[in-house]
Amino acid sequence: MLDTGELRAHLIGERLAGTIATTREKSLGRYRLFAARDPRVLLGLDPERDWPFGDVLRLMGQKCGVSDDPAHASGPDVIDPDRTIAALDRFADRIAAAAALRTPVLLGTGHPHRLVDxxxxxxxxxxxxxxxxxxxxxxxHVDIATQFGVRTRILGYVRGVAMMRETGVRGAPGTGGVHTHSPLPVRTALRAAADAQGPLPGLVIGDHGWVCGAGQLGIEAIGLADTDDPALFVGEAEGRVSEVVPLDDSVRAVSYRLLARYVLERAHLSR
Known part of the structure; x- marks a missing residue:
């Protein structure tokens, strides 16, 4: 059984928590955009109340451990590893509850190169x-707005995990995966499930628009989020997202394996 001391050391050593690669400038910029309700950072969430910049910054301090001092405006950002571990525990408990009830689940990621495993x-x-x-x-096919204009992507699945792929890409199923913050993929998936009159997910697991888009539609959602993705934490604060684990979501894919092991061991699902 993996203990929390080993997990904490791993989080800090791999820069999943502690001092992370995400810059303070980028995080503060995203908080200002969120306060202005810029759709690029809302990730499909429609906040119930106004979230001024100062409120977003204080919330991120509470949830992630970032500095809530607006004068601290440069350098690498910081995530409290103990907050990450506590959130992973709650995340694992929700996974365990879904397993006990045999709940239909939908998993999707906007970080296919980092988090699909x-x-x-x-x-x-x-x-x-x-x-x-x-x-x-x-x-x-899903039309998604990017910094280069609207691009058509294909919704695919790799080992049960949804991701967006470029059109016309040949090779293994995971080849051509693209990074996206859009809620359109989860909306597309949920609409298709409803149209087919098949089961709808009782739980959505993922990041970015997969979590916020599902939560906004009233489906329970849990996931991972970096310090520059305030929408998930606001969704949690407003009760539309069940659990968010604060961590750097852009490190090496191999770095997340120990986290999966920890979650599954706590959920009594490891083999």
Missing amino acids: FYAALADALSSAGCPVLTPAYGV
Whole structure:
């Protein structure tokens, strides 16, 4: 059984928590955009109340451990590893509850090159526990706004985890995965599931628009978020996202394996 001391050391050593690569400038810029309700950082969330910059900064201090001093405006950002561990515990407890009830689940990521293996480990364990791992809208084209204009992407699944792929890419299923913050993929998947009159997910697991988009539609959602993604934490504060784990979401893919192991061991789903 992996203990919290080993996990804490791993979080800090891999820069998943502690001093992280995300810059303070980037995080503060995102908080200002969120306060202005810029759709690029809302990730599909429609906040119930106004969130001025100062309120967002204080919330992120509470949830992640970042400095809540607006004068601290440069350098690397910081995540409190103890907050990460506490959130991982609650995340694992929710996974365990879903497994016990054999809840249909939908997993999706906007970070396919970093996080697909983490989510795939959860998908495999939940499937083995009897949870239907849903894959609606496989192969459907979705038009997503990017910094280069609207681009058409394809919704695909790798080991039970949804991700967006570039069109016209050949090779292994995970080839051509693209980074996205958009809530359109989860909306597309949920619409396809409803149109097929199949099961709808009782739990969505993921990041970015997958979590906020599902939570906004009233579906329970849990996930991972960096210090520059305030929407998930606001969603949690307003009660539309069940659990958010603060960590750097852009480190090496291998760095997340120990986190998956910890979650599954706590959820009593490890094999």
